[in-house]
Amino acid sequence: MLQIQPLPRPPITLFREFPVQATRLTLLCHARTAAQKRACFPLDEPLELDWQALAGSRAGQFKRPPRLLSAPELRARQSAVLYGVEPQIVSALRDCDMGDWQGVALDHLQQQQPQALQAWLADPQAAPHGGESVAQLCERVAAWLDSVSQTPGHVLAVTHPMLIRAALLQVMQGPLSSFNHIDVEPLSMLELRFNGRWRLRLDARS
Numbered sequence: 162m163l164q165i166q167p168l169p170r171p172p173i174t175l176f177r178e179f180p181v182q183a184t185r186l187t188l189l190c191h192a193r194t195a196a197q198k199r200a201c202f203p204l205d206e207p208l209e210l211d212w213q214a215l216a217g218s219r220a221g222q223f224k225r226p227p228r229l230l231s232a233p234e235l236r237a238r239q240s241a242v243l244y245g246v247e248p249q250i251v252s253a254l255r256d257c258d259m260g261d262w263q264g265v266a267l268d269h270l271q272q273q274q275p276q277a278l279q280a281w282l283a284d285p286q287a288a289p290h291g292g293e294s295v296a297q298l299c300e301r302v303a304a305w306l307d308s309v310s311q312t313p314g315h316v317l318a319v320t321h322p323m324l325i326r327a328a329l330l331q332v333m334q335g336p337l338s339s340f341n342h343i344d345v346e347p348l349s350m351l352e353l354r355f356n357g358r359w360r361l362r363l364d365a366r367s
Contacts, residue, residue: 182313183356186306187227188328189319191240193347196264203256203321204264208239217245227315230254232324240348241319248319253305256321260292285337295327295340302327310355325351332359 192208220226222244231241231248232255241248262270270278277289285295293301302324309316322345329335329343332353345351352362 183354184310184313185227185315186309186353186355187315187317188325188351188353189240189317190322190325190345190347190349191232191234191236191319192243194236197347199266200268201264201266202259202262203234203236205235208236212239212242216242219243220245223315223317225315227317230316230318232256232318232320234321237319237321244317251305251318253301253308254318254320254324257295257298257323258292260288260290262290262292282341285340295323296337298323299327299330299337299340303331306331306359310359325349328353329361332361 192210192212194203194206195209196203196206198209220243226244226246229241229244229246229248230251231237233250233252234256237254238248238250267278274289280287280289281295285299288294288297306328325345326340326343329351330337330340352364354360354362
């Protein structure tokens with residue numbers, strides 16, 4: 162007599178598996194300051210524009226409001242006000258510590274300390290100003306990116322040109338010698354995505 166074997170039952174799934182949400186990181190460079198116009202290494206100076214009159218002017222730029230972070234410096238915090246909400250201050254987003262060169266113009270360094278300036282430009286490990294080297298900055302930014310990658314959703318971080326350079330090199334795995342070949346304009350944005358690894362994303366719009 163032919164016996165029909167019952168088909169095996171599919172395993173019972175108690176919890177439905179959902180895809181892990183990716184991390185979107187938008188790095189925003191702060192607005193222009195007077196020191197930038199004079200080609201000086203920055204101090205903790207205010208913005209050149211009337212940031213109070215422009216408060217909230219960029220609040221509708223994204224479909225959903227991102228989590229807003231800001232570097233602790235005044236120029237970054239004032240730039241964050243353009244998005245209309247109080248930012249979370251993150252120390253890891255602080256500008257590179259330029260030591261004795263803070264507030265000093267590049268022209269002055271070229272005349273008074275040309276060898277020290279050339280050493281800083283040529284060697285990412287050099288810190289003739291007594292502050293933070295480019296290599297140390299990049300290590301700090303790499304550690305912060307690693308922590309952000311653990312938090313899904315959209316993060317908007319208001320920071321500084323040197324921080325954005327470091328983040329771009331980390332994501333693209335570029336050599337530190339390329340650091341000074343990157344220009345970051347005031348209020349420009351860098352869009353990154355993390356879904357297992359960081360990727361650079363070029364968008365026509367945010």
